[in-house]
Amino acid sequence: MTDPFGAQQIGLKKRHAAERRFIWGGRLAITSALGFLLAMTITIGWFAVGALTQTDIRLPVNLGPEAIDPQYLRGADYGKIVKDALKAEFPEVTKRGERRKLYGLLSPDAGFELQLKVTSDPALLGSTHEIWFLASDEIDQLIKGKVDVSLDESQRRITDQELGWVDHLEAQGNLRRTFNARFFTSGDSREPELAGILGALVGSALSLTVCFLICFPVGVFAAIYLEEFAKKNRISEIIEVNINNLAAVPSIVFGLLGLAILLNVFGLPRSSPLVGGMVLALMTLPAIIIAARAALGAVPPSVREAALGLGASRIETTFHHVVPLAMPGMLTGAIVGMARALGETAPLLMIGMVAFIVDVPNSIVKPATALPVQIFLWADSPERAFLEKTSAAIIVLLLFLVLMNLAAIILRRKYERRF
Amino acid sequence: MASLDIPKVDLTTRRKSRFFERLIMAVLIGCSLVAIAVTIAIVLSLLFEALRFFEKVPVTEFLFGLEWSPQTAIRSDQIGAAGKFGAIPLITGTLLISAIAMMVATPIGLASAVYLAEFAGPKTRSIVKPLLEMLAGVPTVVYGFFAALIIAPLIRNTGGSLGLEVASESALAAGLVMGVMIMPLISSLSDDVINSVPQSLRDASLGMGATHAETIKKVVLPAALPGIAGSLLLAVSTAIGETMIVVMAAGLSANFTANPLEAVTTVTVQIVALLTGDQEFDSAKTLSAFALGLLLFVATLILNVIALKIVKHYREQYD
Numbered sequence: 001m002t003d004p005f006g007a008q009q010i011g012l013k014k015r016h017a018a019e020r021r022f023i024w025g026g027r028l029a030i031t032s033a034l035g036f037l038l039a040m041t042i043t044i045g046w047f048a049v050g051a052l053t054q055t056d057i058r059l060p061v062n063l064g065p066e067a068i069d070p071q072y073l074r075g076a077d078y079g080k081i082v083k084d085a086l087k088a089e090f091p092e093v094t095k096r097g098e099r100r101k102l103y104g105l106l107s108p109d110a111g112f113e114l115q116l117k118v119t120s121d122p123a124l125l126g127s128t129h130e131i132w133f134l135a136s137d138e139i140d141q142l143i144k145g146k147v148d149v150s151l152d153e154s155q156r157r158i159t160d161q162e163l164g165w166v167d168h169l170e171a172q173g174n175l176r177r178t179f180n181a182r183f184f185t186s187g188d189s190r191e192p193e194l195a196g197i198l199g200a201l202v203g204s205a206l207s208l209t210v211c212f213l214i215c216f217p218v219g220v221f222a223a224i225y226l227e228e229f230a231k232k233n234r235i236s237e238i239i240e241v242n243i244n245n246l247a248a249v250p251s252i253v254f255g256l257l258g259l260a261i262l263l264n265v266f267g268l269p270r271s272s273p274l275v276g277g278m279v280l281a282l283m284t285l286p287a288i289i290i291a292a293r294a295a296l297g298a299v300p301p302s303v304r305e306a307a308l309g310l311g312a313s314r315i316e317t318t319f320h321h322v323v324p325l326a327m328p329g330m331l332t333g334a335i336v337g338m339a340r341a342l343g344e345t346a347p348l349l350m351i352g353m354v355a356f357i358v359d360v361p362n363s364i365v366k367p368a369t370a371l372p373v374q375i376f377l378w379a380d381s382p383e384r385a386f387l388e389k390t391s392a393a394i395i396v397l398l399l400f401l402v403l404m405n406l407a408a409i410i411l412r413r414k415y416e417r418r419f
Numbered sequence: 420m421a422s423l424d425i426p427k428v429d430l431t432t433r434r435k436s437r438f439f440e441r442l443i444m445a446v447l448i449g450c451s452l453v454a455i456a457v458t459i460a461i462v463l464s465l466l467f468e469a470l471r472f473f474e475k476v477p478v479t480e481f482l483f484g485l486e487w488s489p490q491t492a493i494r495s496d497q498i499g500a501a502g503k504f505g506a507i508p509l510i511t512g513t514l515l516i517s518a519i520a521m522m523v524a525t526p527i528g529l530a531s532a533v534y535l536a537e538f539a540g541p542k543t544r545s546i547v548k549p550l551l552e553m554l555a556g557v558p559t560v561v562y563g564f565f566a567a568l569i570i571a572p573l574i575r576n577t578g579g580s581l582g583l584e585v586a587s588e589s590a591l592a593a594g595l596v597m598g599v600m601i602m603p604l605i606s607s608l609s610d611d612v613i614n615s616v617p618q619s620l621r622d623a624s625l626g627m628g629a630t631h632a633e634t635i636k637k638v639v640l641p642a643a644l645p646g647i648a649g650s651l652l653l654a655v656s657t658a659i660g661e662t663m664i665v666v667m668a669a670g671l672s673a674n675f676t677a678n679p680l681e682a683v684t685t686v687t688v689q690i691v692a693l694l695t696g697d698q699e700f701d702s703a704k705t706l707s708a709f710a711l712g713l714l715l716f717v718a719t720l721i722l723n724v725i726a727l728k729i730v731k732h733y734r735e736q737y738d
Contacts, residue, residue: 015630015633016630018630018632018633019630019631019632019633022632022635022636023534023538023632025530025534026530026531026533026534026535026538027534028530029526029527029528029530029531029534030530030531030534030535030547030551032527033527033531033551033554033599033602033603033606034547034550034551034554036554036599037550037553037554037557040557040561040562040565043565043569044561044564044565217450218450218453219450221446221447221449221450221451222447222450222451222453222454224447225444225447225448225450225451226451229444229447230451238455239451239452239454239455241727242454242455242458243454244723244727245458245720245723245724245727246454246457246458248653248656248657248719248723248726248727249461249660249716249719249720249723250656250657250659250660250661250662250687250715250716250719251660251662252660252662252687252690252691252712252715253461253465253660253712253715253716254461256461256464256465256690256694256708256709256712257457257460257461257464257465259694260464260465260467260468260709261460261464282457285453285454285457286454289451289454313436313437313440315440315443315444319443339556340556342558343556343557343558343559343560343561344558345558345559345560345662345663346559346662346663346666346687346691349691349694349695350690350691350694350695352695354695372558372560372663373560375560375561375564376560376563376663376666376667379560379563379564379567379568379667380667387568390564394560394561394564397558397561398557398561401556401557401558402553405552405553405556
């Protein structure tokens with residue numbers, strides 16, 4: 001006897017198997033996307049850890065009157081004092097080329113560092129002191145295990161002789177790794193061990209402040225007009241289509257706009273956070289308008305009707321009742337927009353914020369750089385030691401973005417009202 | 420008996436405030452016109468500089484020329500003094516990288532959108548959606564760094580072990596990473612679109628005995644197709660305009676090729692290369708960046724207009 005449902009049973013099995021494959025396909029897609037995010041963050045985080053520490057070398061330095069005249073601190077040759085200390089530590093090194101390599105153990109800034117120490121603490125003068133100096137980036141990378149010493153000497157940048165010096169210092173306890181505070185407190189530098197992100201952070205903060213001050217009021221006012229007052233006609237429709245399209249214009253085009261109009265026509269200062277902020281503001285404006293309109297639209301008509309019914313004018317209704325209720329939503333949108341602006345790089349390249357700037361900017365019209373641009377610049381640098389700096393700067397940038405988005409979420413949860 | 424205080428309405432202040440209200444109104448209208456002013460400024464600035472470029476280099480050479488080597492002569496008798504401004508290799512390079520990106524992003528983005536909209540419970544959704552938003556929020560300079568540091572060498576080594584010749588800045592590396600970047604865009608837009616397909620369509624199909632997957636394939640996706648097409652177009656436009664990933668992971672060499680293992684360059688990479696560093700503003704070299712910018716703006720604008728129209732039309736259909 002044949003089973004009348006047999007054929008269907010087999011068909012059903014196939015169809016259910018297809019269903020399961022379908023679901024697993026979806027899971028696989030999500031897992032692979034999130035896996036990429038995880039792999040990327042972990043890899044970059046792994047590289048970034050190195051930037052948290054620096055290597056120091058301790059040397060006995062002669063600060064006696066024959067080296068530094070206590071009456072005239074600025075006149076002393078601090079670079080030479082440090083070099084003499086190195087020579088005294090390794091008296092066997094006499095050849096010129098080898099000496100240069102020996103001086104290369106320390107960061108080129110060691111002399112300046114010593115001068116700062118002596119000026120701030122004149123009690124050091126007059127005798128020999130053991131002082132910690134910042135090691136050069138190559139030694140730092142070696143200590144962090146980033147240099148493959150098993151390679152043949154000709155294949156690596158650190159010679160066997162240098163390895164010997166480092167071993168000697170290490171054996172005497174004259175080598176240590178400390179927290180790299182400089183990374184968070186100084187500006188850019190050509191020397192990886194001296195480079196910090198403070199300049200870029202301040203540049204970003206200044207640009208974002210300018211950006212917010214321009215695009216938040218303009219965006220909110222535009223949204224209020226479009227949502228509360230504009231009649232449904234051709235003009236308001238054109239404005240609406242225009243805003244939606246503007247939101248999808250590639251960011252680099254805003255950079256070209258800034259270059260052609262703000263720099264070349266109006267002659268605003270190149271590379272400055274002022275121009276950077278203005279360009280970012282134009283780019284963020286559509287997103288802010290769209291978010292603010294959504295927030296205004298969520299305020300129920302009954303609020304407006306009640307206010308109007310009690311004799312308030314339309315402007316009073318809007319500004320006394322509707323806008324305060326929509327404010328949390330508008331601020332949330334603004335924070336999300338600012339987070340996008342913070343990560344934006346391309347338009348800033350167009351207006352010259354890629355310049356190499358050592359000083360921490362203190363004005364919106366002085367040349368500056370921004371955090372993502374700093375990442376771009378460091379990523380382009382050939383020195384291996386910049387790899388960890390780049391990664392650490394990325395982690396700092398991502399932390400700021402997460403914080404801003406968290407702030408937006410908290411704001412939304414706390415003040416969001418369902419009407 | 421307590422008397423009821425009725426405030427007297429002072430008509431003069433009322434009139435004054437009416438003037439004030441008109442002023443506010445003017446400010447509001449002015450602010451909403453800023454958006455239009457920005458668009459006009461973009462068009463004018465790009466057009467003006469591009470026209471200056473086309474005075475030096477004919478439009479036909481720019482649009483149909485097969486060779487791109489932008490340079491300005493320092494002396495007139497220099498070799499290759501004229502420079503070649505044919506944008507075709509840049510356009511094909513851009514399209515190649517965008518195509519690779521779309522090949523990565525479309526299946527992954529659509530599959531996750533379908534899963535999130537149709538199968539995932541509210542709890543999974545509430546975890547996965549913010550994570551995907553994070554993926555969308557990662558600055559592109561980070562993607563570029565990762566592409567150049569990890570993905571490009573990975574592809575090069577894998578290709579090398581298979582006996583393939585892979586450029587160190589291959590189109591494939593940039594395209595793959597760009598695909599990951601635009602995937603959340605496709606996923607979130609398509610998710611919205613799928614969610615707005617009326618439940619009655621699903622119920623009818625399920626009621627006829629179709630499985631959930633069959634309902635999605637035969638009913639939900641066809642119904643959502645225009646909206647999905649719109650979201651894919653927006654994704655293409657994003658890929659074309661994306662700058663940092665290609666600047667860091669794709670090369671500068673304008674190869675006219677369809678081989679994803681070779682290095683190509685894109686419109687955005689060239690704009691950045693032409694405009695960073697020293698520049699004099701009258702040379703054809705610098706001005707060509709604005710012609711490229713105009714090209715980019717027009718191309719993305721057309722894609723956006725079509726995409727937004729489709730999406731809007733589609734929304735109205737089911738509302």
